Amino acid sequence: MKDYIVRGITNDGFIKASAVQSTQMVERMRQIHGTTPLATAALGRTLTAASMMGDELKDKNGSVTIRINGGGPLGSLIAVSDNEGNVRGYVQDPNVDLPLKSVGKLNVGAGVGTDGILTVIKDIGEREPFNGQVQLLTGEIAEDIAYYYYISEQIPTLCALGVLVDRDYTVKQAGGYIIQLLPGAPEELAFILEERVKEEAARGRSVTSMMEEGMDAKQILEYMLDGMGYRELYQHEVEYQCKCSRERVEQAVISIGREELTRLYEEEESVKVTCQFCDKEYVFTKEDINEMLLRPSAESEE
Numbered sequence: 001m002k003d004y005i006v007r008g009i010t011n012d013g014f015i016k017a018s019a020v021q022s023t024q025m026v027e028r029m030r031q032i033h034g035t036t037p038l039a040t041a042a043l044g045r046t047l048t049a050a051s052m053m054g055d056e057l058k059d060k061n062g063s064v065t066i067r068i069n070g071g072g073p074l075g076s077l078i079a080v081s082d083n084e085g086n087v088r089g090y091v092q093d094p095n096v097d098l099p100l101k102s103v104g105k106l107n108v109g110a111g112v113g114t115d116g117i118l119t120v121i122k123d124i125g126e127r128e129p130f131n132g133q134v135q136l137l138t139g140e141i142a143e144d145i146a147y148y149y150y151i152s153e154q155i156p157t158l159c160a161l162g163v164l165v166d167r168d169y170t171v172k173q174a175g176g177y178i179i180q181l182l183p184g185a186p187e188e189l190a191f192i193l194e195e196r197v198k199e200e201a202a203r204g205r206s207v208t209s210m211m212e213e214g215m216d217a218k219q220i221l222e223y224m225l226d227g228m229g230y231r232e233l234y235q236h237e238v239e240y241q242c243k244c245s246r247e248r249v250e251q252a253v254i255s256i257g258r259e260e261l262t263r264l265y266e267e268e269e270s271v272k273v274t275c276q277f278c279d280k281e282y283v284f285t286k287e288d289i290n291e292m293l294l295r296p297s298a299e300s301e302e
Contacts, residue, residue, distance in 0.1 A: 004237045005055050005085045006218045011229035014185035015193075018055065019177035019217040022048040025087060025240035026163055027171035032240075032279050035094040037165040039074055041106045043091045044163035045141040046079040048176040050089070051238055054081025059125040066120055068144075070136045072113025073098070080277075086241040088277040106165070112139035118148055142176070149180065156181040158193055162207035173211040177221055189228075196224060242278035249273050249282045254292050265289040 005020040026044035029035070035043065046066055054064040062083040069076050075092025098107050114136045122130040132152030136144050142161040149157035161176035181190055200206075210220050222230060253273060254261070264271055271284045284292075 001216065002237050003239060004217065004235055005051060006221060006232060006235035007055065008221060008225075008230055008232040010225065011231060014182055014189055015179060015225065015228060015230075016182060017177060017179040017221055017225060017230070018052045019221040020048055020051050020055075020085065020175055020238065021211075021217040022051060022174040022176070022238070023171055023211075025051070025238065026174040028240035029089055030169070030171055032277075033091065033094045035091065036097045037169055038097055038106050038108065038111045039091050039094045040165055040169070040171060041163040042074055042108045042111050042141065043077055043079070043089050043094075044171065044174050045108070045161040045176070046077050047081075047087045047089045047240075048161050048163075048174060049141065049145045049159065049178070050079035050081040051085040051087050052176065052178050053120070053122075054083055054087070055085035055238070057083040057122065057124060059083060061123075061125050063123045064120065065123075066118070066145075068112060068118050068136070068141070069116040070113030070139045071115035072111050072139060074111045074113075077112065078276075082241070082243075084236065085238040087238070088240060088242045090276045108141065109139035112136070112141070114139045118144045120148055120152070145178070156185075156190055158197055160197070160207045162211075164208035164212070173208040175207050175211055175217055175220070177207065177217070177224065179224065192228075193224075242275060242280070244275040244278060244280060246282055249275065250284070250288075250292070253284060253289075254295065258293065261289060261293050265293060 003021050003024045007018040009016045026047060029043060029047060030040045050064055050066045060083055064081045066079045073096045077091050079087055079089040081087045096111055098110055101107050116136055117133050118136055119133045134148045134151045137147050142159045146157045146159040149155045158179040164173040166172040179193060265286060269286055273282045
């Protein structure tokens, strides 16, 4: 089954929710970056959250960027989503590995760290991008996303994210959900949802364990909102999608300024630039650099 995102709302208008099946896009990320299981889980959870957050944007050119800098050995994590939930991402050190927790689970919190911040940048077109930041709570990503919504956007939120890595290091299951209370929602709804989440946790059921049982994103959302009058609004496919191009990379090279371009032209036979999101390599020859120096855009960078 291809990855997809589903979004819905309760009939009373008090709860909106989304869920995403992200197995293939997290696996694609793993293949590109060669991540260890720990890095796969950390960046995979971040990509999953970004997909749901980006899909909520109405502007066709909108995007959401999640940056996590927790001071842990994984370093910075970046996930970017367009307004349709297609994502790309990067982890500073994809080779980090740590001992498992006592319960046998990947120690994502220790890999990410909590001595830092989570930043969400929402670019919604013509207006200035919205930039929100919160201190990291656990480094486990889901709790930090929920905390971000509560502090920066004043939206009570339940967030669950999961990545199950197989014995051969491939991604077996990945997905998540975000459930939010809207203005005017009765307090008892929050209590009911929190208790439902606690019950599932006590039973040892996570997003990925539900997926292992055969449930997809739609069924998980229906299960979590059972009895609350949930109705689906839409669903569509999502994927790992890098938007790099030679033209974009060329503009990035030009932006380093005339002085540095001149140095590269005089000292290097060619310049190689690798996209941090897909690892595609772009090569610019001495002739390419000289052509960049002749452009008015290079002059403006002095």
